[in-house]
Every structure is written in structure tokens, then in C-alpha cells.
Amino acid sequence: MSAGNMRLTLKVWRQSNTNTQGGFENYNLDGVSPDMSFLEMFDILNEQLIEENKEPVAFDHDCREGICGMCSMFINGQPHGPLKGVTTCQLHMRSFQDGDTITVEPWRAGAFPVIKDLVVDRDGFDRIISAGGFVSVNTGNAQDANNLPIAKEDADDAFSAAACIGCGACVAACKNASAMLFVSAKISQLALLPQGQAERSIRAEKMVAQMDAEGFGNCTNTHACSAECPKEISFENIARMNREYLGAKVSSKAV
Amino acid sequence: MSWFTQALTSSIGKKLIMSLTGLFLISFLVIHATINAMIFYNDGGETFSHWGHFMGTNPIIRTLEIGLVLGFLLHIADGLWLTKANNDARPVKYAVSNASANSKWYSRSMGLLGTLILIFLVIHTSHFWIPNRTNQFATGEELNLYQMMLDIFQNVWVVLIYVAGCFSLFWHLLHGFESAFKSLGLYHVKYNGAIHFVGVAFSIVIPVLFALMPISIFFGWVY
Numbered sequence: 001m002s003a004g005n006m007r008l009t010l011k012v013w014r015q016s017n018t019n020t021q022g023g024f025e026n027y028n029l030d031g032v033s034p035d036m037s038f039l040e041m042f043d044i045l046n047e048q049l050i051e052e053n054k055e056p057v058a059f060d061h062d063c064r065e066g067i068c069g070m071c072s073m074f075i076n077g078q079p080h081g082p083l084k085g086v087t088t089c090q091l092h093m094r095s096f097q098d099g100d101t102i103t104v105e106p107w108r109a110g111a112f113p114v115i116k117d118l119v120v121d122r123d124g125f126d127r128i129i130s131a132g133g134f135v136s137v138n139t140g141n142a143q144d145a146n147n148l149p150i151a152k153e154d155a156d157d158a159f160s161a162a163a164c165i166g167c168g169a170c171v172a173a174c175k176n177a178s179a180m181l182f183v184s185a186k187i188s189q190l191a192l193l194p195q196g197q198a199e200r201s202i203r204a205e206k207m208v209a210q211m212d213a214e215g216f217g218n219c220t221n222t223h224a225c226s227a228e229c230p231k232e233i234s235f236e237n238i239a240r241m242n243r244e245y246l247g248a249k250v251s252s253k254a255v
Numbered sequence: 256m257s258w259f260t261q262a263l264t265s266s267i268g269k270k271l272i273m274s275l276t277g278l279f280l281i282s283f284l285v286i287h288a289t290i291n292a293m294i295f296y297n298d299g300g301e302t303f304s305h306w307g308h309f310m311g312t313n314p315i316i317r318t319l320e321i322g323l324v325l326g327f328l329l330h331i332a333d334g335l336w337l338t339k340a341n342n343d344a345r346p347v348k349y350a351v352s353n354a355s356a357n358s359k360w361y362s363r364s365m366g367l368l369g370t371l372i373l374i375f376l377v378i379h380t381s382h383f384w385i386p387n388r389t390n391q392f393a394t395g396e397e398l399n400l401y402q403m404m405l406d407i408f409q410n411v412w413v414v415l416i417y418v419a420g421c422f423s424l425f426w427h428l429l430h431g432f433e434s435a436f437k438s439l440g441l442y443h444v445k446y447n448g449a450i451h452f453v454g455v456a457f458s459i460v461i462p463v464l465f466a467l468m469p470i471s472i473f474f475g476w477v478y
Contacts, residue, residue, distance in 0.1 A: 013350075024350065077353030103351040110346050175354065175363050176341035178266070208265055217344030218266045218337050220365060221434040227357035236442055242267055243440030249262040 004033025006093060009101040010045060012057055018113050018121075024103075034094035038081060039064060039071060041093055058117040066090040066230065069167030073118055074105040079169035079228045087167060087230045107168050109177035111214045124214040125166050125182060131210035132203035133186040135195050154192050161188040163231040170225035170233075176217030181225035183211045184241035185233045191244055201252035204244040267438075269337055274438035276330035277431050281457070283323055286310075288464045294477050295467075300401030307400050311387065331373060338366040361426040362434075368427040375420030382407055408472035421466040428458035 008029045015022025029048065032041055039061050046056035062070040071088035075081035081091040096102060104118065112120040150158075162185070170181035187204055190196030196203070219238060226235040262268045290310060293303035310316050354363060361368065387398045407413055432454035436442065441450070471477040 011350075074349060077349065077351040078356055082353075082356070105349055105351070108345050108347050108349050110344050173354075173357055175358075177344040178341075180266070208267060209261075212266050215344060216266075217341040218270055219438070220341070220362065221430075221437045222358035222362040224354065224357040224363075235437075239437055239440045239442030241440075242270070242438060245265070245267045246262070246271065246440065249258060249268075255258055 004031060004036070004093070006032035006034060006096070006098045008032055008041075008096070008099075011101060011103040012045075012117070013105045013114075014057070014117055015106075015114050017116060022114065022117075032093055034092065036093045037064070037089050038073070038075070038091040038093065039089045058115075058119050060119050061089060064089040067165060069165030069230075072107050072120060072122075072168055072172070074107060074172055076103055079107070079172040080167075080230055084227075085230055085232050087165075090230075107172040109168075109171050109216070111177065111179070111216050112168060112171065120168070122166070122168050124216070125168065125179070127214065128179070128183055128207055128210045129186060132199065132206035133190070135190060136199060137195070148194050150193060158189050158192040160234060161185040161192070161237055164189075164229075164233050165231055167230060169228050169230060171216060173224040173228035174217065174219075175222060175224065176220060178219050178225070179211050179214070179216040180219040180238050180241065181229060181233055181235070183207055184237035187241050187244055188237045191240065200244070201248035202254060204241065204248045205252060205254060208241070208245050269333060269340075270438040272329060272333045273337065274435040276326050276333065277435045279323075279326045280330060281428070281432065281435075283326070284461050288461050291468055292464055294401070294404070295471070297477055299478075304399070304401050308397065311391070311397050327376075331369070334366065334369050359430070362430045365427065365430060365434075368423050371423040372420065372427055375416065375423065378416060379420065382413075404468070405472055405478065408469040411473065414469040414473045417469040418466050421462040424465070425458055425462040428461070429455065432457055 010027045010029060011024050012027060013022055014025045027045055027049075029041070029045055032044065036044070039059070042057060042059055049056045060070040060072055062068040064071075066087045066089060069087065071080070073080065073088045075088070075091070080086060080088045081095065083091050083095050106112075106114050106118045107120045107122075109120075111124045112122055115121050164182060164185035166182060168179075168182070171177050171179050174180075187207055190203065191200055221235075221238075223235050225238075226233060256264075263272060290306045291303070293306055294300065296302045383400060383403060386403075387400060390396060390398050408417075433450055436450050468477075
């Protein structure tokens with residue numbers, strides 16, 4: 001990577017743990033290349049901080065190829081920054097101007113407590129999946145391909161919903177910190193396929209109940225979630241979840 | 256908790272109540288705007304008063320009016336409950352928020368617009384509905400609502416408050432009409448276009464019609 005000549009001011013949220021109060025720190029960074037990813041720029045910042053004997057900024061990252069959903073940064077007022085349909089690792093510094101001040105905050109939601117700096121605890125999503133986001137089948141050999149015929153349209157819709165990487169950008173973007181896009185994608189991907197039919201009603205009921213118990217907000221139908229989703233999960237899923245849930249409530253065996 | 260209470264107190268259930276009461280209030284707006292629009296006959300309020308009398312005295316309408324009041328109260332209470340829950344869901348706010356990049360300001364301001372409409376509603380009902388019903392209970396006689404309109408809308412400030420109320424209603428409906436269908440799970444390419452078109456048209460026509468009433472009286476177009 002060639003050293004660049006961008007000069008930036010970073011305003012980064014620093015917080016030592018969940019129970020302490022955080023605040024913004026300003027950092028000046030020179031020699032940023034427009035070809036760096038946003039995370040690589042943060043690596044440079046952290047090297048600089050380590051050289052200065054300061055605590056590096058804690059931030060989540062894993063695959064750095066846009067599919068793991070770890071890099072949860074709220075950049076200049078938008079989850080994953082200004083570019084549409086990408087995670088932070090796929091955001092490059094060419095999306096910014098030399099001399100810019102960039103504000104970086106963690107996801108803000110009561111259900112996503114800050115662990116440290118920009119790292120938040122997203123276990124709430126795991127608990128929602130544990131509540132019903134699965135298909136109970138006896139394991140064994142994989143079935144023959146095409147054993148269960150599935151209409152192309154249904155397979156495509158289910159696949160689009162399954163593209164959700166659980167990054168939490170929907171919660172971060174929503175004015176109500178609502179998790180409905182995430183939960184609806186997870187409900188939809190199974191509701192659309194034959195394998196998901198057996199537990200369809202109970203799944204919708206349990207996942208929504210867990211979502212509420214986690215303290216996520218309600219949906220105002222602003223579509224901010226869908227607009228900011230790096231996988232561009234469709235808003236249609238939320239309407240489907242509403243149908244699944246209300247239908248389940250009036251028809252499921254759970255009393 | 257029974258399945259029924261559980262359903263209605265869940266996040267989706269609260270939105271269901273918001274949606275159904277909202278659509279109910281939308282149906283009320285149609286009746287209210289239609290009957291009030293009778294003043295545009297400019298016949299000294301004869302047609303308007305005829306229908307106003309029917310609405311104010313018909314026992315079926317009077318019974319439905321209790322439902323209307325409950326509909327308003329439920330919509331308001333549920334709205335406050337949702338707004339509180341939504342605020343609590345984000346205890347620490349963002350320092351920088353570029354929400355205009357992903358959503359419309361009026362979609363994000365339903366609580367504020369609703370509050371403005373509520374303030375307007377208090378002023379509006381204390382002008383007409385409350386004194387009229389109070390008088391009906393006390394004396395059995397209706398007040399001359401047409402004459403009251405002519406008197407009240409001579410004040411430019413009142414007219415401005417009513418027009419501001421209509422603007423709030425316009426933005427509230429512009430989001431609310433379509434949103435009500437989404438909360439019911441009715442969001443599909445088959446009819447999204449139709450709901451959007453009707454929603455936008457309704458949000459414009461009804462508030463414009465309402466706003467024209469105080470304006471026309473103030474300028475003496477209706478007398």
C-alpha cells in the first residue's frame with residue numbers, strides 16, 4: 001500500500017468499558033491513502049497511538065471482505081459511512097476529502113451496550129436466533145439436490161433475506177433502534193422455504209417476543225434500515241414479518 | 256399474559272393498534288371534511304346546518320361518536336407509549352446523525368407532528384365540539400355552528416392556527432396513510448403504487464379542503 005497524502009481529523013468515541021462514561025477524542029492523521037479501506041486507516045491510527053504509548057482504539061473487524069458484519073462503525077452520522085450497500089471494510093478513503101473531519105461512533109442502542117470504544121455487544125441478535133431462527137431436523141446425510149422442489153422465485157426471495165449478515169446497521173440507522181429488519185429477514189428466509197414450514201408460527205412468535213425482551217424499539221416504517229443495510233435487505237421482509245406474527249397469533253397452537 | 260394481550264402489547268401489536276386507529280381516524284376525516292365542505296354551497300349555511308344537525312342528533316351517529324373519541328384516545332395513548340419506548344431504546348444519542356440520507360424528516364417526526372395536531376385538536380374542539388355538546392347536554396338545543404364559524408374565523412390568528420394545524424395533518428398523513436398499511440403487513444409490489452398514490456392524494460386533498468374553510472370565511476368568500 002502506497003502512502004498517501006490525505007490529512008484527516010478523526011473524532012473518535014472512546015469508552016474504557018460498559019460501565020464508564022465515554023467521550024470523543026480528536027486525532028490528526030497524515031499520509032492517508034485514498035486507496036486504504038476505512039479499517040486500514042484505523043490500523044494506521046492505532047499504530048500511531050501505540051508509538052505514542054497511548055491505548056489503541058478498539059473496533060470490531062474480522063473478514064475485511066464485506067461479508068462478516070463485524071465492522072460496526074457509525075461514520076459521519078451513517079452506519080458504515082456514506083457509501084450505499086457496503087460495510088466499513090469496503091468503504092475506502094476516496095469517499096472522503098483531504099482535510100475532512102470524520103466523526104466515528106459506536107452503534108447506539110440500549111440493546112447493544114458498548115463493550116469498549118467502538119465495540120458493542122450484539123449478543124441480543126444471537127439470543128433472537130436461539131429463540132427460533134432455525135429449523136429442527138434430525139441430522140444425517142445431506143439430501144439429494146433438488147429432492148425438495150422449490151420455485152425459483154421463492155428460492156430467490158429466501159436467498160435475498162438470507163443475505164443478512166447480522167451486522168446491526170438496521171438497528172444503528174433506525175431512529176427507534178428497532179431490530180425489525182434483522183428479525184424479519186431471519187423469519188422470512190425460513191418462512192419462504194418448505195423446510196421452515198413446520199415451525200413457522202412458533203418461530204415468528206418466539207423471535208418477536210425475544211426481540212421485544214431485548215429492548216429494541218418499534219418500527220415507524222421510515223425505511224432507514226433498508227436504505228443503510230450493507231446487503232440491501234428489502235423492507236418487504238418487515239411487512240412479511242408483520243403478517244407472519246399477526247397470523248401466528250390468531251392461529252398458532254401456543255395459547 | 257393471555258395470547259391476546261401478548262399480541263397487542265408486543266412491538267408489532269402496538270403498531271397494529273396504531274395502524275387500525277389511524278385508518279379509523281382517516282375514515283372520520285372523510286366524513287368530517289365532506290360535511291364541512293357543505294359551507295362552500297354558500298347558501299347561508301343551510302346545507303351545512305342540515306347535515307350538522309343530522310350528525311349532532313342522530314342516535315346512531317352519536318353512539319359512533321363515543322367510538323370516535325375512544326379511537327382518538329387510543330391513537331394518542333399508543334403513540335405516546337411507542338414514542339417513550341422508542342426513546343428508551345436509544346438511551347445515548349448520536350453526536351452526528353445524517354438521517355436525511357436514509358429517510359424523510361416527516362417519517363421521523365410522527366410524534367412531533369402528532370403532538371402539534373393534538374394541540375390543534377384541543378383548540379379546535381374548544382371552539383366548536385365541546386361548547387356545542389355542553390349546550391346540548393344542558394339545554395337540549397344545538398348551537399348555530401355556522402354562525403360560530405363565521406365569528407371565530409374573523410380572527411387572523413385563529414385562521415393561522417387552523418392553517419398550521421392543516422399543515423401538520425398533511426405531513427402526518429403523508430407518512431401515516433402508507434405506514435398504516437405497512438404495519439398491517441400490506442406492502443407488496445402488486446398494490447404499493449396504488450396505496451402510495453391514494454395516500455399522497457388524500458394527504459393533500461383533505462388538509463387543503465380543511466384549510467380553505469377558515470381562509471374562505473376570513474376573506475369573505477363564504478358568508
